[in-house]
Amino acid sequence: MEINWSTILGIIFTPIIAFIVGVTYGGLTRVITARVQNRYGPPIFQNLLDIIKLYSKESNINHGVMQHLGPVFAITASVTTLFFVPVIKDSTVFTNFSFHGDLIFLLYIMVFGSLGMALGAGQTGNPNSAIGVSRGLSQLVGYEVPFVMALVAIMIQFQTTNLNDLLAVQDHFTKWIIFQSPFAFLAAILAFLGMMGYAPFDVVIAPAEIASGPPSEFGGKYLGLMLTSRSIFTFAKLVLFTDIFLGGASDFITLLIKTFILYMIPVLTGIVFPRYRTEQSIRFFWSWPLFFGIIAILVVVF
């Protein structure tokens, strides 16, 4: 890995852009949700203001080292995921380290944050946190399986595990993987619903039931850090899906359009659906998404 100016620029600007975009999308979600529910809703930049407010607050208490480090684990995973995804196609600045890692690495680094968070939430001793973690990990097993099936189908089809190679394959919009292997996309996008944690798969934080679950003992700078991480991670996941299925983006406008459309899928689903119980959501992920995943693999094989 050689260090030059474009690498350094990428390292500095990618997380900042990711944060701004992620936070704005978060604000937009709140507005859209409000409009669907016939409310006016907060301003678009409310999430950013919230985060700034949280950072400026003074924290008085902590529950120990793991609780202190939990949000740090989360943001480490988010930023690392971001660095290993090519944000802008063929750009020298925004490809970052994507040549040094592949899809299987991304699969694992994406759960790194949740596990770190789970450890942090565990030390607080709040039973709600533990219940949330138990649900979250169970649901993780649910949606990872169809997601991996989709990825395996794509990896076999294009004989590569690197995102840049996948981008190179999709040089024209007719060659986007969403059209080349639609079943893989179906499996992956259903898994994506679970990954984003909006309803019907929001049993992990279940606001009115277990007091927002794992993050319930985190406030002030810790909550601020977690929201930052969540914004960056949302953006990273959206870019990942854009790269895999929608042919990536060669400029920021295209990127914003594609990621926004993708983002609206879980958001709009979330607005109209009530909440699944954990075992229901696991069974859901192991029914239709799994079926699509199997079809996707079979299509590639035969």
Place this chain on the structure above:
Amino acid sequence: MNSIEYILFITFIGAGLTFIVHHALPKLRDTLAILVSALDLYFVIQAISEKSKVVLSIADFHLIWKTTPYNNLFAVLIAVLGFLTILYAHDFMSSKDRLGYFYMNFLFALGGMYGIVYSQDFISLFFFWEIMTWASFLLVIYCCKDAQPIGLKYFVFSAIGAYSLLIAIVMLYSLSGNLELTNLISNFSNFSVSNQLIVVTLLLLGFGVKSAIMPLHVWAPGAYFISPSPFTALFSGALSKMGIFGIGLVLFKFAAQSGYFSYVQIILAWIGGITALLATFYAIFQTDAKKLLAYSSIGQLGYIIIGLAIGTPLSIASALFLTILHAAFKAMLFMATGAVYFRTGTTDMNSVSGLIRKMPFSFITALFGIITVSGVPPLGGFAAKWMLYESLIQSRHYFLVIVVFAASTAAFLYLYRFIFSLFLGQEEKEWEDVKEAPLLMVIPMLILSAFVLVVGVFPGLILDPISQSMNYLGNFNFNYETSVLFNEWGNQVDMQTVVNTIGAVFLIVGLIITFKGFKKTRYVSTKDIHTSGEIPQENENLTYAVDFYKPFERAIAPILKSSIDKIYTGIANNLEQAFDYLRYVYTGNGQTYAMYVVFFLSLLILFAELIFGINL
């Protein structure tokens, strides 16, 4: 004398001596055991450069012990783990009695393993195999009377394995008139196909019992659970690897020559996959930390079996990598659990909780252990898992890779439960006075933790000896650098970049969050939490541990209903009834037996011509 002679001599004499010393000078006993294992370690490393060979000729049988790259890999693993576990045992066992018995069998088990890995003929292999089995059996039943049925189960399954090994060895001898490994390997292709298949199946069965692949695993959870922790670490870390050692040898030295190899491969790979998945599911619902780790161990060996069975260079590399790594992390986890047991007297995850602040080093070991098992970067587990997935995908095992992935994702569940129940969660008053384990127990744990960290950043360090031993097994070459892994399509993972990124972000954010208003925060207890306005009383139980994964259990309930253990128990019960009828035959009356003898002799005479071809 050369190094191998020294190793076998020192270990076995040392085993006997510790038993004697235990009665004469109890204080010297532990030192002697540590000394023996340290000397073993020294001579094992000597043997690598020395290229030792020992030949012993008895009655026309040549017993041969020799170093090969493949042997050395396992010998080093045994020696290092043996040394660390004996070091750990010093404090752990200090309050127990019958320590002469314990250390003698411990060293016998070690010696048996050295014998197995260095053997170049099937006679000495079988001989040492039995020594190892006996020593481990005696350690399984060491603790108490409860161990009896568990020990019996272990013994019956070991016997099944040993008999299949023995039959295979006898078959090999009758087919080729020779039991030297090199001769057998070169003769193997001359055997008829059915003979090849029978020999390979029997050998795999024999070795498979020790590595606890399903459906031969039922002895493992109990045996790992009941044996004392230092030995459990060795048991799961090294002893079970003897099965892997044998399976590797059988697959690539024998089975690869037969025409049915691809079928053997695919069957074995799927057995490994199912083992990994089901063992993981069982592990999730255990309530005892040691039982959880036992099932986890079975599952991890499933991955190793898959890696060996697939048989591409990358998959074998991942299997051997995981073999070494599993020895390290499973020893770490068993040691950390042992440390908890040492201080609290229980490993029940429903009752122990919140030990993180009392046992920080054990917690760090457990944390490193679970990160390695889960395969999350940057620790060593990631490299092993990565190589396994890549090789599965590239060798077009589409559905097996899904099974493996489901298993290793589900592994997060039990791993989190393990660390959460023991170390995190509510700090109960009951465990207020718990202290960190003694220094001699902490040191081996930290050494292994450092090892998994270094291997995670520089997997190439142990891929060097692995690629040498793969060249011994067959002509397997794969591409790697000290910290970069490549798959067969040429895609890479650069661990150095990964670790740098993770490290840098973690440090920067960690420092910022720590120094931002750090002095103003104070530690509050785990009772001081958000409970919707209610103030929890001092004696109120806020621990969430019982039925931790109830929702997941509901989701996968249909899979868990059937259990192979129940089938075996059913068979055993039926056999018991059948043997009841045998009582009518064995009346206990001498005259009846005399009648049987006369009856049998008359039968012999009647059918003499048919059976012996002679006319009386």
